[in-house]
Amino acid sequence: MIKRSLKLALLPTAVFCMVFGTGLRAQSLDEARTSTKNEQYDKAEELFQQLIKNEPSNSTYYFYYGENKLLDYFADTISNSLNIAMRDAAEVFNKGIEANPADPLNYVGLARVAFYNTEEAKADELRVKARSLLPTYKKVTKIKEPKSYAFTLAKIAESYIRFEQVDTSKALPFIREAISIDPRNSEVYLIAGDIYILVNDGSKAIKNYNLAQDWDLQSPTANMKIGSIYVKGRNLMAAIPYYEQAIALDQNYAPAYRELGQLYSMAGRFNDSKKFFEKYLELTQGNIPAKIRYVNALFYAREYEEVIKNVEEIFAIDNSRTYMNRIAGYSAYEEGNFQLAKQYMDRLFANLDADRLIKKDFIYYARILARKNQNYYKMLIDADNDAGELSKLQARSATLKGAAREKALADIDTLKAKVESARAQIKEAESELADAFTAYDRAINFENKEDLNLLYEKGTVQYAAHMYADAASTWSQLLEKGRDSENDYLQVGRAFYQDKAYDKADEIFTKMAEKYPDNLQAYLWMANTAAAKDPDSELGIARPRFQALVRKAAVDSVKNVKEIYDALRFLGYEALQSKRYDEARAYYNRMMNLSPDYRIRAHSSLSTMYMTMGEYQKAVEENNKILAIEPGNEAAKSAIQYISQLQRSAQPKAHPNEITGVISDSSGEPIAGASVRVKDTAAEAWTNARGEYKFVMPEASEALIISAKGYRSIEIPVTKRRTYNATLEK
Known part of the structure; x- marks a missing residue:
């Protein structure tokens, strides 16, 4: 009897412990999830790890822990590596599957990872697996746990989101089914709103966010998301009430303060922006991860100087966060401080593991070095000019004596030091430009996914540095890979032309004319190339090409007036040099009839021709015609004066x-x-x-x-x- 009484006495305590234990677990999970929602990812990670340690068989913990890792990456895509974030998240989801292979959520998590890794087939396979673990039903009213069932379907829909894009034809059917099962599920409506906003359907997004708010009155998330829609549409003032409502619902909801900080920064109200960012840091307990997110917000607000300042403050507390050199380097570049940008990026490359480097690192590094050495060609010219002056000064000094010689020698020493310094700078610039092109190559082929836009950019930098052969080689790859627009042909041909590789240039422009027979630039550059190959017109190869250009351009003489003028100017000059005066006159007269803009030039050319022929009076007449058009034309006045003197003098001077x-x-x-x-x-x-x-x-x-x-x-x-x-x- 005593034993039975003792058991009965202990029973309420046991029941209480079971209920309390279950409540404690739920409370701890809610705390961890709340930390995730408040962007306290480090704190959430600690809580999830503790939950898993206490209850390693609970697969739900693994799912939310994996989501925490994904959200941590998306909160800071500048500092974090996609590959590492996906790898770490996949590891957590797989452990969740080991803990409970019948839980569909961790398969959904793996599907999301696979989709971000562009493994579409694998992602589809995992979605099918997750769906198969959900029990079949004939009536939704017969589903035992409709809330978790609908949530899983919504998460499958969410797994179709990748880099701000979504296939609604695949995602929305899951959302509709989820709503039919549990029409009061706030989280389903939040995901639906996220999907609609990605396809720029703001009205449906807001409708779903409002429904999410209706079914979870205390949640600030829906209001913040509606505010973000208005910010995206640049309607900043309309967004403010929604952020304020989010804060009213939860005064400790840190993301709303961050969003308001960004909003006021965009509006140029920097004092207000600072106030909300400070509150954000206070709520996140001033931890380094929160400050890093603050730095990211500053970067996107283009407050680059503040970014650098805050990064240095982080380094003063914790200099182990090598990846922060990345955003500091990016910011220094945007500020135009290329030397400082290079220092940050050099530290990043020297200290960060290779698998944590991202494509943008190589892009920024290439651009930093290119911009830092944008005056490379001018340096070459200046150094050559100084070297020429030095040679002249050295030769002249040998003829001098006394004080004049001493001064010349002092000037030689100064100029010699200047030339040596310039040569050293040029050598450094050449080395850094080589590093820039290597960085471009790394970015172009990052993860074996060729980026033709960056290939084009690399060629642009080479061309600007007057490395014409390299630019032609780089841009030629675009043609080989099927990027063969009119502009692509033009830039390759011009690069060969500037490199004086006229045969290659002619080949490119000829192919361009064949592919784009109506593009006048192809014919113009074919003619220019022929003129460059035959500067003295000894072979006569340019003349027929300029004639062909005139015929081609004559289809629309108004639109193509510049090309026609260029051709007539060459043809007239070539005829004049060959003393085919009637032909030259015909070309110049035709030039005159093109447009009023070219009449003075045509009369000037005719004047030159008549001077060459010795017909001075006709030359005077042409200059008088110029003065009739433009009475103040000094060139025409001087030409008339010169001709008068020639006519008065027996021996022209x-x-x-x-x-x-x-x-x-x-x-x-x-x-x-x-x-x-x-x-x-x-x-x-x-x-x-x-x-x-x-x-x-x-x-x-x-x-x-x-x-x-x-x-x-x-x-x-x-x-x-x-x-x-x-x-x-x-």
Whole structure:
């Protein structure tokens, strides 16, 4: 009797312990999940690990623990590695399956991982497996646990989301079935809203988020998601009430404060932004992971200087977080501080495991080094010019004596040091550019997925550095891989052209004309290439190509006026040089009828032709026609004055203000069609195919402006000399 009484007495205690134990487990799981929702992923991880340690057979813990790892990655895709995050999450889900192979949720987790790893077949197989573990039913009212059943279906739908994209034809049927089973399930409506927002259906997203709120009145999540929709639509003021409502429901809901911090930063209200970010850090207990998410928010708000400042504060507390060099390096690049950006990225590459490096690391590193050395070609030109001056100074010093010689020697030492320093900088720049191209290659082929847009970008950097052969080789790969638009052909051909590989350039432009027979640029560059191959017109290969260009362009002379003008200018000059004056006259007259914009140039060309023929009066008439159009044209006035002097003199003498010269590019090749203009006047001349020009300057001219399409303009002061040669850079 005593024994029975004792058992009866202990029974309530045992029942209480069982109930309390179950409640404690639920409470602990809720606490862990709440930490995840509050973006306290490190704290959530500790709680999940403790739950699993206490109850290793509970597969539910593993599922939410795996989700915590995925959400931790998505909260910081800058610092975290996708491969490692997916690997770690998969490991947790697999342990969940070992704990309970009949639980479908961990199969759903693995399906999500497989889908992010672009293993679609495997993901589908795992979804089928998860669905097979759900009991079949004839009536939804007969389902024993409708809430968990509907939740699993919604999670299967969610597994079709990847990188802000979703296949609604596959995902939404699961959502509809889940709602039919449990129409009061808040989490199902949240996932439905997430799916609709990804396909830009804001109204349906908001409808589902509102339903989620209706069935879980105390949850702040739905309001925050609605606020995010308005932020996405740039309607910032409309978003604020929803974030405030989320906070009203749960004053410790950290994500809402972070979102408000980002919102006010976007609105330029930085004091308000700082206030909410500080509250966010306070709620997350100022832990380093929370501060890292704050840094990410600053980065997306383009507060790059603040990013760097906060990263250094993190390093002061915990310098083991090597990956933070990544966001600091990215930010320094965006700030234009390429040297600092390189330092951060060098530390990242030196200390971070190779499998934690991401594609963006190589992209940013390539761009950092490219921008840091964007003046590489100018450095080459300046160094060569200084070296030339040094040679001249050394030769002249040998003829000097006394104090003049001592000064010259001192100048030589200074210039020599400058040249040596420049050569060292050039060597460093060449090394860093080589590293940039290696980084581009790593990014282009990252994880064996070729990125043709980056291949194009690499060629652009090579072209800008005047590495024309390399650029042509890089861009040619695009053509080989089927990226063969008109622009792709043009850039490859131009690169070969700049490299003086004229046969290869001609081959590319010819293929372009065959593939795109209506594209005039193909015919223009075929003609330009022929002119470059035959600069003195000895072979006569350019003339028929320019004639073909004129015929092709004549289909729409208004639209194609520039191409026709370029062709007529060459044909007229070529005929003039060959003394086919009637033909030259015909081309220049045709040029005059193209457009009023070209009349002065046509009259000027005719004037030059008549001067060459010795028909001075006709040359004067052409210049008078120019003055009738533009009374202040100084070039025409000077030409008339010069012709008058020639006619008065038995022995023609050069006009005292006549200047001549040759305009060439940085490699010494002449630039045809370059403009040589007297500053602040209309006096102007254009170079011939040999880059030569000659004209009479107005009195009191102070400077020449020399320019050509595709080159940087330069200004040269006018002195007593009458020959002005110049080099233009791209």
